[in-house]
Amino acid sequence: MTREQLSITRRDFMRGAASAAVAAAVGLPLQAAETEKRSRVVLIRDAGVLGADGKINAAVLGRMLDQAVAKLMGEPNALAAWKRLVKPTSYVGIKSNAWNRLPTPPELEEIIRKRVISAGVPGERVFCDDRGSKDKFAAATALINVRPARVHNWSGMGSCLKNYIILTPKPSEYHPDSCARLGEIWHLPVVKGKTRLNIQVLLTPHFYGRGPQGYDPRYLWPYKGLAVSLDPVAVDTVAAHLLKTKRIKYFGEEQPITPTSHIQVADTKYGLGVSDLNRIDLIKLGWQKDILI
């Protein structure tokens, strides 16, 4: 049973005093006054991006990113798009994710770095890291936020919203209540206003995990995709929906995972983007087989 089925409807549980937190947690639709804002997410897939041995074809991956970014920005080509995302004077931090079981592919990190340089940013003003570079990220003027999609015990899903947690003085402070306060991080000086692009890496999303390692190799899914957006909430909403849909398809029903309510809270409380799939313009490019969304 999905959480939405359990929590049923607003009428069942919200007579009398409204509970916005509950509403956000169960993903109920927002009130009409808040529904005008829309966001765009581009989802691109290519069956050839992974070989039979699971190795990444960097050339295919590069083309995927180029097409997706160009489409997202409404530009005829990727170079024109990247020139709108970063300036030659930018100091660009590529905030990656180094979790050892499913890190951001180094091929993708390098592709992003090259695209940023091609847009006119000098090479010495581009860096890529996950942990251990808080000072550099604090000094950066533009951030490219990129991480693989996977379940996560603290937050339900390793989200773009969560990817900045390591830049805070005490990450564990953001863990309670299924990481409900992650959106707050995006208002901190180290991050605020700097993110130029959010990328959920969907090459092999890890849609369910078990054990102390939080990892079960059976649940790596060769989806062969990337999802990009200017809106971290929207791209995370799409990725969370995909992982949930995959779990339901695989297991026949939703599985126990920590609620991904932080994504809705990032919308409703912190104003960081759109968490309602009905208000996300999802553009699907490339390979459509078993796309599940």
Add this chain to the structure above:
Amino acid sequence: MEVDLRLRIGIVMIALIALAINPPARGGQSARDLVPKEMLGWKSDGKDGLYDRKTLFQYIDGTAEVYLAYDFRQEFARKFVKPGQPAIIVDAFDMGSSEDAYGIFTFERESGNVGIGQDSEYAAGFLRLWKGRYFVSILADKETPSTRKAVMALGKAIASRIKATGARPKMLAYLPRENLIHNDIRFFHRKSGLDYQFYISDQNVLDLDADTDVLLARYKLGDAKVRLILVQYPAEESARNALDSFVKAMIPDSRDGVYRLEKGTWVAAKSSGRFVAVVFDSPTEEQARSLIGSTLESVAKLLAPRYVPMKSGTTRGQTEPANPSYPE
């Protein structure tokens, strides 16, 4: 002499304080003692880790919370390597009690017993088992016939080193057996466990905390899978308050704690003594009431003192306290 006496008293006091802070493990075993250094050619990489409640985050940040929600004491991690073969990671957890070792094992249980320890399961290079107060996870980076053999051998070796078996939670005996899905029982204490397994609210509507014992079970009633939550509280008043809290927050328009949701399924909640039982997703009102009723009847029956008939040589019978046990 007076100084010498004071010194001795001081030393004894320091020792007593140290014992209170860090009591020795029952049976004298630490998690480190359980794990061999070598198995079928896989050898320790020499970078063992030993973690406690304060340091577990450093090792398994994202999943530490799951273990900390139980009486977790200590974790020992050892990575095994063999040239040309995938690595194998062993994580051995001292969960403080057999009930909590059982609990963490059930938390992610998927399949049937593979006969190691007191319960175990295996799939795709991943073995999980519990015995006594210990829970053990053994994960191969990749499943091959060789790693499968090594993983199972490690599991058996570790289980054999655990000296004592332990009891499952007593309240398992209260679950009605008919239609119970046995691999789908979860045991935990806090709201975080319920949130993970079966999220019902961002508020702690059932007042769960470290002092509550929670069973989450599923029953197959026709095509429907019905959830039962059974909570044991420290006191009757706590149980009554929790029931009130749940009903007010979740089903305020219920009749006698029973309510039909818009999607057509039924929720029922009731308390008895120190217990609260809640049923979700029942297809009919009758089935919801029946499951709640039989659960709380089972609690009352098993908790009632038993009268033992007169033995020869005595003038009257005796009353024995209840001693429910979970049939294996």
